[in-house]
Amino acid sequence: xxxxxxxxxxxxxxxxxxxxxxxxxxxxxxxxxxxxxxxxxxxxxxxxxxxxxxxxxxxxxxxxxxxxxxxxxxxxxxxxxxxxxxxxxxxxxxxxxxxxxxxxxxxxxxxxxxxxxxxxxxxxxxxxxxxxxxxxxxxxxxxxxxxxxxxxxxxxxxxxxxx
Amino acid sequence: xxxxxxxxxxxxxxxxxxxxxxxxxxxxxxxxxxxxxxxxxxxxxxxxxxxxxxxxxxxxxxxxxxxxxxxxxxxxxxxxxxxxxxxxxxxxxxxxxxxxxxxxxxxxxxxxxxxxxxxxxxxxxxxxxxxxxxxxxxxxxxxxxxxxxxxxxxxxxxxxxxxxxxxxxxxxxxxxxxxxxxxxxxxxxxxxxxxxxxxxxxxxxxxxxxxxxxxxxxxxxxxxxxxxxxxxxxxxxxxxxxxxxxxxxxxxxxxxxxxxxxxxxxxxxxxxxxxxxxxxxx
Numbered sequence: 001x002x003x004x005x006x007x008x009x010x011x012x013x014x015x016x017x018x019x020x021x022x023x024x025x026x027x028x029x030x031x032x033x034x035x036x037x038x039x040x041x042x043x044x045x046x047x048x049x050x051x052x053x054x055x056x057x058x059x060x061x062x063x064x065x066x067x068x069x070x071x072x073x074x075x076x077x078x079x080x081x082x083x084x085x086x087x088x089x090x091x092x093x094x095x096x097x098x099x100x101x102x103x104x105x106x107x108x109x110x111x112x113x114x115x116x117x118x119x120x121x122x123x124x125x126x127x128x129x130x131x132x133x134x135x136x137x138x139x140x141x142x143x144x145x146x147x148x149x150x151x152x153x154x155x156x157x158x159x160x161x162x163x
Numbered sequence: 164x165x166x167x168x169x170x171x172x173x174x175x176x177x178x179x180x181x182x183x184x185x186x187x188x189x190x191x192x193x194x195x196x197x198x199x200x201x202x203x204x205x206x207x208x209x210x211x212x213x214x215x216x217x218x219x220x221x222x223x224x225x226x227x228x229x230x231x232x233x234x235x236x237x238x239x240x241x242x243x244x245x246x247x248x249x250x251x252x253x254x255x256x257x258x259x260x261x262x263x264x265x266x267x268x269x270x271x272x273x274x275x276x277x278x279x280x281x282x283x284x285x286x287x288x289x290x291x292x293x294x295x296x297x298x299x300x301x302x303x304x305x306x307x308x309x310x311x312x313x314x315x316x317x318x319x320x321x322x323x324x325x326x327x328x329x330x331x332x333x334x335x336x337x338x339x340x341x342x343x344x345x346x347x348x349x350x351x352x353x354x355x356x357x358x359x360x361x362x363x364x365x366x367x368x369x370x371x372x373x374x375x376x377x378x379x380x381x382x383x384x385x386x387x388x389x390x391x392x393x394x395x396x397x398x399x400x401x402x403x404x405x406x407x408x409x410x411x412x413x414x415x416x417x418x419x420x421x422x423x424x425x426x427x428x429x430x431x432x433x434x435x436x437x438x439x440x441x442x443x444x445x
Contacts, residue, residue, distance in 0.1 A: 044323055057306030058322035058329070059296075066311040 007045055013038045014046045018053045025056045028064060032071055040076045077112045077119035079157055081137050086125030088132035097133050098122055100147040104154065117161055118154075166230040169238055181225035181236055182210055192238050193247070193267060195254075195341050196292030197226045201301050206292045208250045209267070213237045222246055244271065252276045259284045261342045289344035291317055295336035303387070305329045308336060308363060319344075321363050331383035332358040332367030351378040372402035374409070 017034040021027035031054065035046055042065050051061040065071045083098045098109070101120055105113050112119045126134050131143025135153075142153055164175050168190060175184045180203065185192050195207035203226040212225045215235040222242065230236060237243065251268040256278035258264050268274075291310065296319065299307050307329040311320050321327035337345045337360075346361045349369065356369040356378030369378040370385075379402040389396040401409065 047323075057300075059300075059306045059309035059327075062311055062320075062322040063309040067313050 010039060010043050010046050011049065014049045014053070018050070021054075023054060025054055025060075027054055028056055028061065029068075032061075032065055032068075036071050040078060041072045041074055044073075075112065075116065077117050078161070079117060079138050080119045080121060081135060082121055082123045082126060084124075084126040084128075084132070084134045084136070085122045086129060086132075088129035089125075089134055092132040094122075094133045096147055097135065097145055097150075100150055101135070101154075104150060117157070164230070164232060166232065166234040166236060168236050175230060178229050181212055181214075181223075181228050181230055181238075184230075185225065185238060190238055192225055193270075194226060195263075195267075195290060196294060198294055198298070198339055200339075201294065201297035203227050204293055204297065207254075207290065209247060211243055211246050211250075213240050213243050247271055248273060253278060254290055257285065258287050258290060258342060260286060261288050261290075263342055264290070287344075288342050289319060290342055291319065292341065293319075294339045294341065295319060295345060298335045298339045303331070303333055303335050305331060305333075305387075307331075307365070319362075321365055325364050327363065327365045330360060330363065330365045330367055331387050332360065332365075332369070332381045333384050333387070334358075336363075349378060370400075372405055373400040374405035375402060377402055379403075 014035055017031050017038065020034070021031050028050070031050055032042060035050070036042055039046065047061050047065055048058065050056070051058045065073060081101060083094060083101060085094045085098070089097075098120075102108060105118055105120060107113050107118070107120045109120060109122050126136055126141065128134050128141055128143065131141065133145050134141055134143050135145055136142070137153070137157065142149075145153070164177050165172060166175060167173065168181070168185060168188065171188070173184060173188060182192055182194070182197065182203075192210050192212065194210045196204055197207075197210065205224040205227045208224060210225045211222050212228075213220055213236070214223050214228065214230070215221075215237070216231065216233065220235075220242075225236075225238070248271050251264070251271050252273055253276070254264050255268045255273060256276035259276070268276075293310060296309050299305055307327040308319055308321055311318055311324075321330070332347065334347055337347055344362070348359045348361060350357045350359060351369070356371065358367045358369050358381065359365075360367070367381045367383065369381055371378050380399075385396045385399045388394070388399060
């Protein structure tokens with residue numbers, strides 16, 4: 001995709017999101033969340049457009065966008081895999097799960113696969129300790145995960161990708 | 164509103180902070196991130212004091228805490244000193260080369276910090292107190308810099324870590340910084356003289372003084388000052404040194420009597436004011 005059409009895509013996504021919120025500084029976080037959801041990251045042009053649209057100084061937008069872990073200024077994969085490393089999951093072998101996922105996808109923690117399909121991220125706790133060890137892909141939680149179940153779980157997303 | 168400060172009964176305005184009352188009453192509380200020109204933020208935690216009401220006592224930051232009726236505030240108890248020592252030890256680990264922090268630490272009996280990473284002394288000077296951010300936001304109103312990122316990566320920077328066109332090179336951030344973490348350098352010899360905001364990835368063009376030719380301020384700064392104090396930008400074309408020189412020369416040639424001097428000065432100021440208002444409304 002060339003730069004021009006990429007910018008146009010970002011621009012129309014941001015315009016759409018801005019249209020759903022009142023033009024005021026208090027909308028900032030909601031707008032950033034929606035744009036992140038849609039584009040999987042917050043490109044600079046999007047942040048500039050948001051600053052302008054909500055009359056928030058650029059420094060403030062940058063401050064908020066770089067503060068929260070939910071936002072990324074570099075492209076994230078189309079799916080995000082959160083690997084829970086909380087106490088319960090840790091005891092039930094979250095380390096093995098993380099290793100298996102990272103070696104299957106050939107990524108490190110916080111990195112994105114080469115084809116842009118997955119971003120892998122360890123997190124402290126997903127809040128579902130009774131399902132330990134747990135992972136969450138996008139908004140779907142998978143409990144009592146064992147390494148050999150991973151191919152099946154990830155396969156679902158691969159199929160959807162290639163379909 | 165009455166409360167007790169180190170055992171003395173003191174009257175305070177409702178909403179007034181302990182720090183402000185203490186300063187008025189000659190009680191010293193150390194601070195790093197406080198400045199009267201900007202809103203308090205409670206970032207440095209050096210100004211902590213102990214507040215007791217009834218049986219309970221707690222530690223609060225005095226730059227933010229407005230006492231309630233009958234609070235007993237102590238500014239220098241062992242508990243307070245212990246918290247400040249910890250804060251200073253952490254600050255000293257981060258910024259071992261900053262003289263002010265070393266002096267404060269020494270005053271609290273700390274020679275060296277236990278918290279070092281073994282990587283040798285850090286050159287870091289910024290304590291992330293945010294005075295620069297607040298002065299740029301609240302006083303100058305340009306919003307050129309802010310905190311970015313979080314945790315150990317937290318830093319002061321411009322939007323997107325690149326040239327900030329919002330910056331007018333006024334240097335307020337450099338002057339308000341308590342630890343000397345920010346600098347600017349002027350490059351007056353260039354064809355287009357510039358001010359480089361060293362840590363802020365930003366260059367601001369400078370103009371030369373109409374008299375001596377020294378590059379001394381940016382056109383954006385002229386515009387800003389001219390707007391905020393209601394003086395036409397032409398008055399600012401000469402640098403401060405040349406302005407006082409020419410003023411002194413005029414005064415020496417034609418020494419006015421004191422009242423006449425005052426009148427004349429008042430008139431020029433008022434006429435300038437009027438002229439600028441007329442200019443704006445036309």
